[in-house]
Amino acid sequence: MQMTLTINGQDHSVEAPAATLLVEVLRDQLGLTGTHIGCDTSQCGACNVLIDGAAVKACTMLAAQAQGAQVTTIEGLGSTDALHPMQQAFREAHGLQCGFCTPGMVMAGMEMVRKHGTKLTSELVTHELEGNLCRCTGYINIVKAIVAGAAAMETQNA
């Protein structure tokens, strides 16, 4: 079927079977491979993207369901030259080991700021991260990164 998706502010016309998942269109058709497929069973959060600002698992959503919404992937958050504050915080706090879960973790951090604001505690972040898995178990620095990234977003907006 023919569908139009708005991804990182740009409209894309896509021809794909109805059964195509959002993450498949992002990765296979549009080359936006920053969104990862980890478990493919809605558990790990590596495929998190923002739909109208809210984090969802792109492996458990049909691409066709994203029509009419603003989709933001990790590529749309910042650029290599100008990282988003949440990305920069992951870099500075060494909030990654192998890096596979990182795009989803960054998006989970964005979701926490959307819901709880920029002043996050590590307890809250730990709780809110229940939908994201890091097989390296590098959670300590991921939590630090999200707390710092949220605070940096406050500064940026001040």
Added chain:
Amino acid sequence: MRDFALHRPASVSAATAAFAGTDGEAAYLAGGHTLIPAMKSRLRMPDALVDLTGLGLSGISRDGDRLWIGATTLHADVATGASAIPGLACLAGGIGDAQVRNRGTLGGSIANNDPAADYPAAALALDAVIETDRGSFAADDFFQGMFTTALAESEIITRVGFAIPQQSSYAKFRHPASRYAMVGVYVARHAAGWRVSVTGAGPGVFRWTDAESALNTGSDTAGLVLAADDLNTDIHASAEYRAHLCGVMLKQALTTLA
């Protein structure tokens, strides 16, 4: 996932027409967080999906002593918007994880009636009315055991009216990986008496009448034991373990009434 025809109707009548007009098996799609995984593993292979999220069935409103929640209202929105029933808001905020709560819907959960789902426990303890495109059901008649409800073939839940209790609370012991309830107990104190429901423990959600009687007569609930005979035994827990957990969750729920 096997391909299918996707319908995205804008009205309830168009949705039922698309369902009825399907040559083969049709299924309704709401948040998709049960259906899409089931389709990926080919447990379900419908020929057509009818997306219900464009029907305008989302929203929360209070009407007298009931809180009405639209069928496609997201768990995340119930968590923040159902303040008239803090126990229900808390339950919704504990389903799955943050990303799941941004997609999953009340109607989807109730229609699916997973024996370990949270919402059926709330519907039963809060004496809910489940409205559909062709009538309504009392929660007591609606849930009919594992993945079974009173819904007819193409019937669509439009909204659910929860009786606003004097106090209520939900306590669940989660399976640490799936986040589903190993056991969940919803306790609600209504003017007409207590209602206590249990999810996760048996083949379907049920009312714990002994606990209700004890609470109604002011007896001690500490010694209450649920018979393990009809409870689930699986790789995660035995029926006896679940029976014990019911007592523990009841106690927890009673200490967090709000």
